[in-house]
Amino acid sequence: MLNTIIQYTLYLVILILLAIPLGIYIGKVMDGEKVLLTKLVAPFEKLIYRILHIDREDDMSWKRYAACILWISGVSFVVLFIMLMLQGFLPLNPAKVKGMSWHLAFNTAISFITNTNWQAYSGETGASYFTQMIGLTVQNFVSAAVGIAVLFAVIRGFIRTKKDKIGNFFVDFTRIILYILIPMSVIVSIFIVSQGVVQNFHTYETVKLVEPITLEDGTVVTEEMVPMGPAASQIAIKQLGTNGGGFFGTNSAFPLENPTALSNLIEMLSILLIPAALCFTFGRNVKDAKQGRAIFAAMFTVLVIALISVAVSEQFGTKQLENGGSVNLSAVSQAGGNMEGKEARFGMASSNTWSVFTTAASNGSVNAMLDSYTPLGGMVLMLLMQLGEVIFGGVGCGLYGMLGFAILTVFIAGLMVGRTPEYLGKKIEPFEMKMGVLACLATPVAILIGSGIAAAIPSIVDSLNNTGAHGFSELLYTYSSAGGNNGSAFAGFAADKLFINVSLGLCMLFARFAPMLAMLAAAGSLAKKKKVAATSGTLSTSNFMFVGLLIFVILLIGALSFFPALALGPIAEHLKMIG
Template sequence: MESILQYVLYLVILVALAIPLGGYIAKVMKGDKVFLSCICRPCERLIYKVLRVDEKEEMTWKKYALSTVLFSGIGLVIFFAIEMLQQILPLNPEKLPGLSWHLAFNTAASFVTNTNWQAYSGESALSYFTQATCLTVWNFVSAATGIAVLFVLIRGFVRKKADTLGSFWVDLTRTVVYILLPLSVVVTLVLVSQGVVQNLKPYETVSLVESFETEDGTEVTEQTVPMGPAASQIAIKQLGTNGGGFFGVNSAFPLENPTPLSNLFEMLSILLIPVSLCFTFGKAVKDKRQGYAIFVAMAIMLVAALGIIGYNEQQATPQLSAGGQVNLTTVDQAGGNMEGKETRFGIATSATWAAFTTAASNGSVNSMHDSYTPIGGMITMLQMQLGEVIFGGVGCGLYGMLAFAIMTVFIAGLMVGRTPEYLGKKIEPFEMKMAVLVCLATPVGILVGSGIAAVWPGVADSLNNPGAHGFAEMLYAYSSAGGNNGSAFAGFNANTPFLNVTIGLVMLFVRFLPMLATIAIAGSLAKKKTVATSAGTLSTCNGMFVFLLIFIVLLIGALSFLPALALGPIAEFFQMIG
């Protein structure tokens, strides 16, 4: 009962914060004056002046798409170069060497695509300069890019017979200056107050409270404690659904997430903006019911996922229950599956974080998903495989779900013999083709990538476990890349040339193909006139539409991934109970 109350409390607080934030974001992206305008507007103007951007000039969808790709592509090259050369760059007190070419490519692709997959430990691989100029910067601008593309699609629905969709540079600037920076300042201050490190000091060596001996008989009396500007990066990694940890074990590390309050703020930050954007969508299209419908569809799937994960993690593992070890069985039945979880957080908070982070394409963790029960781990994997549309990443999750909404009205229109319409715009073959690209990019990327890896010589050496669980480790890695998530089954060693390159390519493919297809849909819709609602128009804000939307999302996910899941977590589940 206590766990259920925790789950409900987290969701209630999340929605209560998201509703007003959604209204604020709608005003910001429209260009209206907000309570932070007196501070942010001068900064915004200065950025336009430095970049020589005319904020009143708008772009066609093709120019907007080109700006998006060039911005990310140039950033990818600069990111790659800094990682390779960090040994000669400043702010490197530990004298860390540059990364290998394949790890540098993987990391650059990861952060530019808002994935933040990490095949390294931050405190032992990256300098403060690399962390600040590459990771933190792209935590901001990759998240802002997703929100910018979402608003292009919104303008496509709202505008009539228009050729332009706004300016990429204006959308990017407003998102960073008015939304991401202020929220990050607040969260950073909270985290620092709780003990999260924020400095530029060299690593410190401290004496252990109790010494111990290693296997070779060496007595260890000291430990190196990593320092660095962690709090500021952690704030934006959560708010921007980035997830990349400043430290290797992410938010399970005491210096990254030291208290229950820091855990609460970080966990709420993961879904705060994605949930808010549902309400922003309703306000922006001038029909709040549309935003509510999308929110309800996403919320139902999130609650179902949270319930399944929570239930399975609360259960005793069959091996312990059947082992005849009375004391161990009693502890297990009373405490559930605590393997891989911090005792200071417990199962309820760990399961909630796992559900939130894989729903939001965030990827940060406060427990190790590799140690979850087969079904609990499968649900975290499935949420990513559905295309990060259960709230998903900031911006990209919502425009991904809107692509599913377009498919839903198209299929419903075929069933009743009418031209499908969504938000007053006719959905014709071009929009449908682009929507299919958005919806199928994730399954194609995951299945092709993991299929090649399954037969590639040497990949088996990266697995920490044999059999079904080993296959699940590999499938999870490509699901994480294909869902632009970044979390991992901890036993999988992905730092090899083949895995770094293929996972990096999957991340780039599933980020930019749907993004470009979404911008193309927006450009096509903006040129159309609005169709008047009639008695035969399918309502897209009632319970029936919500049901159809969920059905289409799950149908595509089930058809795409059931065979792969059957070889991994489902097979492991039956082995465990059999």
């Protein structure tokens, strides 16, 4: 047990130690300051501006900034949608993968432009090398860069005074990709290739099984097809960009995607590294490091609570899982607890930590079967997404979503003491409050409406592998994953259906762009305002009281929005298992 606790602690400590210097580096890049890579990258940056006729000094209003985001996202969708349907005729397709149906292509294209990476197909059988590289991997960079760019537009809204401009989207977008995402992806790619992750253009290989398998009909299987491909380059950015789309169907549980304990550690830390670092970037760039530490403390506290909850739930399992003592749940001579669906190569702690990290971030990669978690363990993973993916969340979008909750928190606090609420020296007035509420409630609205409609359709319910409370949990998790722009799956759910593909696609679009546009609008409004001098009556937004109030508001909204649905799913299943 002590070794397990040390493992959990070590993962969190390493995350913090890496996030602080990275946060400073990102802040310098986005402020246009010289960094270690400036001499190497600056010529490429200038060349891009020259070719695309981008004026670095051109400042944009929030509406123009938003229009640029919608334009690049729209073009990305059309190109990827066509590519997915025509991939059977495109090159680099050694497995002869056919084009997708229009509704699956629609779902997949939206999934990748929204940083969700929900996949209703298996990577090695549903997408060609060309599609994986030119389509999906490129969108992993694009969608991640868009999220980070919006965050910096929001930051400028707080630090600028009496201006109606919040920066140049194309400059932000270019810097993020050139100075942050590409260098980090190259480093991670090289490391995981050294651990055995595949990166090639070979055709799929046939290998002999160590032990033949006899099927129910008596057929003896002696060979197995092993997929190949340029996997490492996509895996690196899918983790760093909190995308999560798997090159292989079994994702990070697949030995050629995640072969060793070291690759598991690096990939797992990569999921939360940039989102955690951006908290410290935020403090640096608003010229008040305490503000960044306060936001980080709120996120980190909820993350630790979630990790402890999942760890305890999975370690002790349930009476039903123990099956009258025939299943060993003890930690004697084994990892202990509920090992069903966990990755035996990595053990309980690594599987639990990865699952919490990936659902806290909008990253759908998994190294364990989430459907096999205990009801309460699975509920915590589900709730992390339902809170709006603000417990670190996706790169950029997690933090600007949390700032929406911060605006809501200071507004509530202002009402309690009878003062006009302020945050970072700017008055929070009705318009900012409305935008903050929209950003906070977009995810619950998308999840609850989508899952509610799906649950009322008999054909969807009949397609579930499980009935009762667990079946409802699978359905609820699916829409929570889409609404939280996460992409992980609870399994047991036949996702490639017309209604599911279209409804999840619309859910992903709304949950991605409604909060994004709301926070950009708030940033434009805040940038026009003057700074308000702090007085003795000003609410501190960097102390323990504010951190506690912020956490309370986040959990309150989550509890009020989702308790009835959770009561029908994981809570009911837990009560049944212990009854």
